[in-house]
Amino acid sequence: MYWRETMRQMEDIGLGSFLIVFLISIFIGAVTAVQFAYQLTGFTIPRYYVGYIVRDMTLIEMAPTITCLVLAGKVGSNIAAEIGGMQQKEHVAAMEIMGVNTSSFLVLPRLLACMLMIPVLVCMASFFSMIGAYLGSVPTGMFTGDEFVRGLRAFFDSHHVVMMLVKAFVFGIVLCMVSCYQGYYVKTGSVELGKSSTQAVVISNILILVSDYLIAMVLT
Amino acid sequence: MIRTEHVKKSFDDKQVLKGLNLTFYDGKTNLIIGRSGAGKTVLLKILVGLMAPTAGKVWYGEREFTALSKKELRAIRMEVGMLFQGSALFDSMTVEENIRFPMDMFSNKSTKEKQMRVDYCLERVELSGVNKKFPSEISGGMQKRVGIARSIVLEPKYLFCDEPNSGLDPKTSLVIDKLISSITKENNITTVINTHDMNSVMEIGENIALLHEGNVVWTGDKSEVLTTDNETLENFIFASPFLLKLRDSFVKK
Ligand SMILES: Nc1ncnc2c1ncn2[C@@H]1O[C@H](COP(=O)(O)OP(=O)(O)OP(=O)(O)O)[C@@H](O)[C@H]1O
Ligand SMILES: [Mg+2]
Numbered sequence: 465m466y467w468r469e470t471m472r473q474m475e476d477i478g479l480g481s482f483l484i485v486f487l488i489s490i491f492i493g494a495v496t497a498v499q500f501a502y503q504l505t506g507f508t509i510p511r512y513y514v515g516y517i518v519r520d521m522t523l524i525e526m527a528p529t530i531t532c533l534v535l536a537g538k539v540g541s542n543i544a545a546e547i548g549g550m551q552q553k554e555h556v557a558a559m560e561i562m563g564v565n566t567s568s569f570l571v572l573p574r575l576l577a578c579m580l581m582i583p584v585l586v587c588m589a590s591f592f593s594m595i596g597a598y599l600g601s602v603p604t605g606m607f608t609g610d611e612f613v614r615g616l617r618a619f620f621d622s623h624h625v626v627m628m629l630v631k632a633f634v635f636g637i638v639l640c641m642v643s644c645y646q647g648y649y650v651k652t653g654s655v656e657l658g659k660s661s662t663q664a665v666v667i668s669n670i671l672i673l674v675s676d677y678l679i680a681m682v683l684t
Numbered sequence: 685m686i687r688t689e690h691v692k693k694s695f696d697d698k699q700v701l702k703g704l705n706l707t708f709y710d711g712k713t714n715l716i717i718g719r720s721g722a723g724k725t726v727l728l729k730i731l732v733g734l735m736a737p738t739a740g741k742v743w744y745g746e747r748e749f750t751a752l753s754k755k756e757l758r759a760i761r762m763e764v765g766m767l768f769q770g771s772a773l774f775d776s777m778t779v780e781e782n783i784r785f786p787m788d789m790f791s792n793k794s795t796k797e798k799q800m801r802v803d804y805c806l807e808r809v810e811l812s813g814v815n816k817k818f819p820s821e822i823s824g825g826m827q828k829r830v831g832i833a834r835s836i837v838l839e840p841k842y843l844f845c846d847e848p849n850s851g852l853d854p855k856t857s858l859v860i861d862k863l864i865s866s867i868t869k870e871n872n873i874t875t876v877i878n879t880h881d882m883n884s885v886m887e888i889g890e891n892i893a894l895l896h897e898g899n900v901v902w903t904g905d906k907s908e909v910l911t912t913d914n915e916t917l918e919n920f921i922f923a924s925p926f927l928l929k930l931r932d933s934f935v936k937k
Contacts, residue, residue, distance in 0.1 A: 465788045550774075557734055558772040562786045562838075563761035 493593030494600025515615020544664035547647025582636030718895030765835030
């Protein structure tokens with residue numbers, strides 16, 4: 465039963481968020497490329513550096529952080545509202561009466577799903593961002609595709625990928641736990657349900673940014 | 685058998701239950717009656733351990749329920765079924781999945797055995813054929829019956845029902861009352877029912893306790909209700925002048 469619930473959550477969180485992650489990544493990538501190309505005009509920096517900067521920006525910051533902030537809005541509010549609704553409609557009490565350990569039954573599958581699926585989504589996000597960067601800058605003639613790809617492959621440091629995965633993993637845990645907590649301890653009434661789902665998003669966002677800073681301090 | 689011993693409950697400085705000594709018997713429909721706000725739901729939640737009493741003890745047979753650890757509590761809950769006031773069916777699952785849920789969590793029966801048990805329980809509540817429907821697609825009375833089916837699927841020894849017939853028409857109420865009553869008899873279950881429905885009281889009341897301002901002010905069975913001279917009970921059951929008149933003419937004969 466735990467297994468089936470985990471699969472359901474993985475499908476919800478993973479597949480369900482694919483489209484939005486895809487869309488924002490393409491645009492974030494494109495904007496990053498265009499902005500940097502603009503900032504660097506006039507300097508005597510080789511143009512292929514744009515690809516290099518886009519790659520590192522994406523890996524270290526854009527893909528994990530922006531994706532997780534958006535996911536906190538989508539997945540986090542969903543988790544809080546779902547668990548909160550179950551609490552208010554006495555579904556949680558009903559499970560408790562059946563002898564189910566509700567805190568673990570409601571939290572564990574979601575936590576597992578977030579820990580697995582959010583890093584996957586972030587990897588996809590970085591991939592799509594780079595495609596977005598290419599599409600946003602090369603066809604408009606800012607530089608050639610060769611230059612861009614050369615930039616993407618320059619000075620590669622695998623440590624940045626590790627950093628991206630660590631961030632994704634931590635942010636996933638943070639947004640899941642915050643949202644589960646907000647849902648589980650909801651008070652009665654639909655106003656409170658709305659509040660707890662908003663709180664889930666706001667608090668996750670703040671904690672994601674705080675932990676982003678901490679991880680940056682520790683890992684660089 | 686379930687027993688309460690001086691059970692008290694207060695919220696802040698408001699005393700809701702003021703020391704209840706009650707016994708609920710096996711194979712009987714035990715009723716807790718009382719006006720809205722009398723503390724029936726609070727008492728039921730204490731009986732099943734969803735709330736802790738401020739003072740006092742609850743005994744399940746020889747086991748002191750209120751002293752159990754969380755783990756022991758979960759174990760004893762395998763023997764408990766509960767029907768909630770709002771049915772509390774899981775709305776993302778079909779009727780069939782709802783009823784199967786306790787088995788999926790706790791029993792290692794084969795899929796086929798589970799299916800047979802689900803079908804039996806549905807048949808028992810006279811609802812065969814709605815297996816694949818979602819709770820939102822069936823009526824309130826049907827939801828109650830699915831709730832009952834779900835609460836008996838693991839063959840509980842104790843069954844609790846919080847207002848099983850609130851919001852239902854008298855006929856449907858009666859069907860549900862009869863159902864709970866016959867399940868109680870068949871399996872010799874200890875059933876505790878919260879109600880303020882006087883039809884239920886007169887139909888299935890075997891061991892009735894009247895709750896009033898935090899105390900039990902009357903206990904008895906349905907035959908004693910008609911002839912009572914307890915004023916609180918009289919006020920509660922025969923709430924309208926019409927019913928009082930009806931009672932008077934009935935008792936005189
Ligand atoms: N969680 C709580 N916090 C504070 N007060 C509560 C709480 N639960 C119940 N009460 C109070 O306890 C009293 C009894 O409530 P309860 O729900 O048990 O009534 P009831 O007899 O079930 O009424 P009804 O027939 O309307 O369901 C009420 O006055 C209510 O305000
Ligand atoms: Mg109540």
